[in-house]
Amino acid sequence: MSKLPHIGTSIFTVMSQMATEHQAINLSQGFPNFPIDDRLTSILAKLARENIHQYTPMSGLPSLLDKIAVLTQKSYGRNVSAKEEILITAGATEGIFATIQALVKVNEEVIILDPSYDCYEAPILLSNAKPIRVSLNNDFTPNWEVIFAAANEKTKLIIINNPHNPTGKMWTENDFIQLEKLVDAYPNLLVLSDEVYEYISFEQTHISVHHRPKLWQRSISVSSFGKSFHITGWKIGYVIAPENIxxxxxxxxxxxxFSVSSIAQHALNEYIDLVEVKALGQFYQQKRDFFSRLMKDTKLELLPCEGTYFQVASYANISAENDLDFTKRLVTEYGVATIPISIFYANGNDNKCIRFCFAKDDETLTRAAERLRRL
Structure with a gap:
């Protein structure tokens, strides 16, 4: 008997398989198709010949932990203990899974804000706990009245994702003030903050739980080297939490x-000294703006994109189809693969929106837009 009976093949796998089958341009899955930094490639090649291929310590390579602590202080002004408060993980997904499995007990509740990424719910169910799915507003901002109504003494975690996948929205100062009020109201409530796109923000500055001293002892943040450095296949990230957690x-x-890829940790330990993470937002803002200009000649309406490398578009003035059927037709008839937003909701809410990934080279984005102009 399945412990996760309602979970089947993910939409990301389905759309990528359809893209391959129909030779479509794949703007569905969230990974770049351009090369990684030559400096990182060179570091990796050099390290391959060195004696660094055995287990690292369980928490992570000590020198890399130190550099993450420095990066956190530089980015957010927060001092964290490299030894006691940072953990290198096999991608952000493992960090999220380990956190939920460690902290959430039987019959406790976890608030998830929909639309939400699909890795949050499974570890909650595997803990024999209860996911409480709360929809964001129509503009994808938090509905604090509904969130407060969903919280109670059994609520162990609220999972937040900022910048937000799939919508590209970002939280405001007021959102964090409301979150602090929620945490104050429930002394046992913790915040799991998925910040894998933390360095991919545009006009609006990203606000992190690391900026909020009131949340430091009640928050677990999850970060991704894969997203920050275009190395999603390396599956390496890190978690920051107070020592007791x-x-x-x-x-x-x-x-x-037990421990994460040794060569990946050693490579990042050298590379992190060479790269300026804050330049990442400028890089992807150029991508966003380029894609936006290309899409002006299509019938799709682009929604505001404040961060991440995802662009949501409405097709409401084109078709009355549900978003899953529309995305499948985009693949089969127009040769472009995207993701329907409804799959990120527990209730399947269909607001006639689809998600593009614009972390692609200019040629790929140009060819996709040419096909979409035929809509």
């Missing part, structure tokens, strides 16, 4: 993977 997360982590 991190102790519990490490207990689960050691039995999931």
């Amino acid at each position: 991190m102790r519990e997360i490490k207990k689960v982590h050691q039995f999931l993977v």
Whole structure:
């Protein structure tokens, strides 16, 4: 008998398979199609010949942990303990899974804000806990009245994602003030902050839980080297949490993977000294603006994109089809693969929107837009 009976093949796999079958341009899955930094390639090639291929310590390579602490202080002004409060994980997904498994007990509740990424719910269900799915407003901002109504003494976690996948929206100062009020109201409530796109923000400055001293002892943040450095296939990220919470997360982590790829950690340990992470937002803003200009001649309406490398578009003035059928038709008839937004909702809410990934080279984006102009 399945422990996750309602979970089948993910929409990301389905759309990528359809893209291959129909030779479509794949703007569905969230990964870049351009090369990684030559400096990182050179570091990797050099390290391949060195004696760094055995296990690293369970928490991570000590020198890399130190550099993450420096990066956190430089980016957010927060001092964290490299030894006690940081954990290198096998991607952000493992960090999220380990956190939920470590902290959430039977019959406790976890608030998820929909539309939401699909890796949040499974570890909650595997903990025999209850996911509480709360929809964002129509403009994808948090509805604090509904969130407060959903919280109670059994609520162990609220999962936030900022900048937000799939919508590209970002939280405001007021959103964090409301979050702090929620945490104050429920002393046992913790915040799991998915910040994998933290360095991909545009006109609006990204606000992190690391900016909020009131949240430091009640928050777990999850970051992704894969997203920040265009190396999604390396599956490497990190978690930051106060020592008492991190102790519990490490207990689960050691039995999931024990330690993370040694060569990846050593490579990032050298590369992090060479790269300016804040330039990442400028790089992807150029991508966003380029894609936006290309799409002006289509019938699709682009919604505001404040961060991430995802662009949501409405097709409401083109078709009355549900978004899953529309995205499948985009692949079969127009040769472009996207993701329907309804799959990010527990209730399947269909607002006639689809998600594009614009982390692609200019040629790919140009060819996709040419096809979409035929809509």
